Amino acid sequence: MIWSQWLFDLPLALVLLWLAWRLLTSADLFKAVVLFIAFGLLMALAWVRLQAVDIALAEAAIGAGVTGALFLSALNKINSEQQKNDKGQAETKGRNL
């Protein structure tokens, strides 16, 4: 009984740590956001294993869902701003030349 629990909990904890490391060190922000959402869903599983179902529900809905959507929207804004800036710089460069 106890062994089967360890069989589930230990890989879960290790995958959580691995995901956390991957998402913090990822140079690609989009990849980091996707990893963060995956991390949130697995974290919800970890909360269920810790018998905190209330927190698991909030983690799945807010941690993975709403925060993930917020990050994706922020990323979208950053990218479109960067594109605008790049265009503007290109234009001013063209004028200077």
Added chain:
Amino acid sequence: MRLFSAKLIIIVLLVALAGLIAWAILSLPFNGPSLRAQVFANIGHSGVSNPVTAVLLNFRGYDTLLEIVVLFLAVLGAWSLGMVQLPGPPYPAGLFLSALLRILLPAMVLTAGYLLWAGAHAPGGAFQAGAVLGGAGILLLLTEVRFASAIVSWPLRTLLSAGVLVFTGVALGSMFLGGRLLEYPRHWAGILILVIETAATLSIGVILTVLFIGGRPSEADRTLSVKSTGKRKDK
């Protein structure tokens, strides 16, 4: 060489911090002082049978009230950043997406209602239900904006402040009825908690949706808002 030593110092500090945290966790008593016995002894008076809801909405109602105020303040902070045009749908909603929405959105509202109702006796409650509602709202914002822009203005403001207003109203009302702040009349505790949680669920759902917009949604029609975005470009 200098870079290497700086790295080394950081690594040593991090290891020391990790060791400190590990020591702090290991030095915690395994069965710490707990209010579990007191909670279960008084749960009959709380109006609900789920211990988490009893603590959040009755025994420590003050904390929850302030949490909802914090969420409300977060919206005020976001709105003070400036006007934002409601984001248009990035792609026109296709046949599949709109069919999916028609099934998914009612299901999400139903789930939120269930979580709210279940909070009295099982895991669930206002924050979880509100988060699901918020998810539905964000989905609506990302797809069918025509529907969303109709509710800006006073209905939106009423929903945003409903949680804070109802919770504060009940807290003060119980004071006028002879108790202390947030000391609900015993026979009314269950129904009062449900009323507070319903208002809080709606508010949290709307607050999360509004925070996703990232600013005060402009109530003006499109021609005016195009002008305001033009101004921003000039800056």
